[in-house]
Amino acid sequence: MxxxxxxxxxxxxxxxxxxxxxxxxxxxxxxxxxxxxxxxRIAHIRDKVTxxxxxxxxSTSLVHMLRDVGPxxxxxxxxxxxxxxSWSQPVLTGEFTGIGALxxxxxxxxxxxxxxxxxxxxxxxxxKVREVPQTELTPFHPRSPYAVAKTFGHYITVNYxxxxxxxxxxGILFNHESPRRGREFVTRKITDGVARIKLGxxxxxxxxxxxxxxxxxFAGDYVKAMWAMLQQDQPEDYVIxxxxxxxxxxxxxxxxxxxxxxxxxxxxxxxxxMRPAEVDQLVGDAxxxxxxxxxxxxxxxxxxxxxxxxxxxxLLQNQR
Ligand code: NDP
Ligand code: GDR
Numbered sequence: 001m002x003x004x005x006x007x008x009x010x011x012x013x014x015x016x017x018x019x020x021x022x023x024x025x026x027x028x029x030x031x032x033x034x035x036x037x038x039x040x041r042i043a044h045i046r047d048k049v050t051x052x053x054x055x056x057x058x059s060t061s062l063v064h065m066l067r068d069v070g071p072x073x074x075x076x077x078x079x080x081x082x083x084x085x086s087w088s089q090p091v092l093t094g095e096f097t098g099i100g101a102l103x104x105x106x107x108x109x110x111x112x113x114x115x116x117x118x119x120x121x122x123x124x125x126x127x128k129v130r131e132v133p134q135t136e137l138t139p140f141h142p143r144s145p146y147a148v149a150k151t152f153g154h155y156i157t158v159n160y161x162x163x164x165x166x167x168x169x170x171g172i173l174f175n176h177e178s179p180r181r182g183r184e185f186v187t188r189k190i191t192d193g194v195a196r197i198k199l200g201x202x203x204x205x206x207x208x209x210x211x212x213x214x215x216x217x218f219a220g221d222y223v224k225a226m227w228a229m230l231q232q233d234q235p236e237d238y239v240i241x242x243x244x245x246x247x248x249x250x251x252x253x254x255x256x257x258x259x260x261x262x263x264x265x266x267x268x269x270x271x272x273x274m275r276p277a278e279v280d281q282l283v284g285d286a287x288x289x290x291x292x293x294x295x296x297x298x299x300x301x302x303x304x305x306x307x308x309x310x311x312x313x314x315l316l317q318n319q320r
Contacts, residue, residue, distance in 0.1 A: 007077030056100030086146035098149035179311030208273030241284020
């Protein structure tokens with residue numbers, strides 16, 4: 001089996017590549033041209049995957065890539081994925097995160113319509129939530145240009161499935177984190193901050209709202225659900241979540257406590273990290289995934305936080 005992953009250099013792409021290699025897939029990864037390589041997260045599997053240059057903005061490059069690879073499965077994980085950047089670069093976010101998904105779907109329809117397609121949709125689409133917890137049937141109310149773009153990506157996936165009979169599915173994933181998470185996202189920002197403070201490299205940690213709540217899981221668990229969705233008889237959409245919600249404050253408490261520190265001594269609230277619009281209480285109901293995919297999250301919230309703190313301390317110690 002051949003799988004193509006867009007966004008292989010990102011958090012999820014790297015975990016998905018690990019999973020698919022372990023299952024015996026030949027793994028191809030789409031990478032965009034850059035003056036410096038961004039292959040840190042796939043350094044450990046660099047000789048096991050084949051990288052192909054293409055860009056979400058360039059339809060021709062996507063068509064050529066699919067012709068060269070001839071994939072059985074396509075996972076579209078590439079996107080501008082940071083919510084605050086979507087306010088400062090809304091058009092670019094729409095192009096990458098929204099229309100980018102359409103370009104990949106169009107290329108699949110033209111080149112390899114029998115390939116199975118996965119779209120990385122997001123709980124951010126629920127935004128100003130209509131019900132708690134959220135299911136596959138909960139209406140969307142996106143609250144950022146990122147979420148609006150993801151909502152387009154979601155519906156265009158559903159539309160291509162219904163219009164062209166593609167095996168196209170959308171995974172509505174709630175936040176998932178790991179030691180490979182980008183450092184600007186709040187979880188990694190905190191665990192990196194704890195590690196810096198613990199090792200005497202920083203004296204404070206500047207954050208936005210501490211009352212925000214999220215349904216946080218472990219990325220390594222979530223990529224298993226992506227794969228499982230493409231192994232079903234019928235293409236359907238699934239919510240993937242833990243069903244539990246925690247505040248930024250709770251994350252801080254566990255992370256600092258794990259390093260024997262008190263967060264109140266170091267955390268400073270800074271208006272520059274506040275958002276023009278926040279989402280409400282995001283908490284997912286993954287009953288369908290549990291029943292149909294047999295999927296369950298394995299890493300608890302507490303263990304996720306501790307895993308990330310340990311990894312960041314180790315990383316910084318090794319750099320000394
Ligand atoms: P990351 O930000 O870590 O990775 C994004 C990837 O997209 C990178 O590989 C990046 O490449 C690539 N990319 C961005 N723009 C382009 C482009 N124009 N052409 C080609 N590649 C591009 O995201 P995650 O791994 O966390 O998330 C994966 C997907 O899942 C994203 O679509 C995200 O929006 C979505 N999602 C994530 C959730 C989460 O909690 N992590 C939850 C729900 C959805 P480069 O290395 O060159 O920058
Ligand atoms: P999110 O993740 O917006 O949920 O999107 P992020 O970690 O950026 O924010 C989570 C919450 O924490 C609050 N917060 C801060 N956030 C950041 N980044 N930096 C801070 O200093 C800070 N202080 C408080 C935020 O206000 C927010 O409420 C992630 C991305 O991976 C998306 O691509 C994905 O679709 C969703 O998760 C599900």
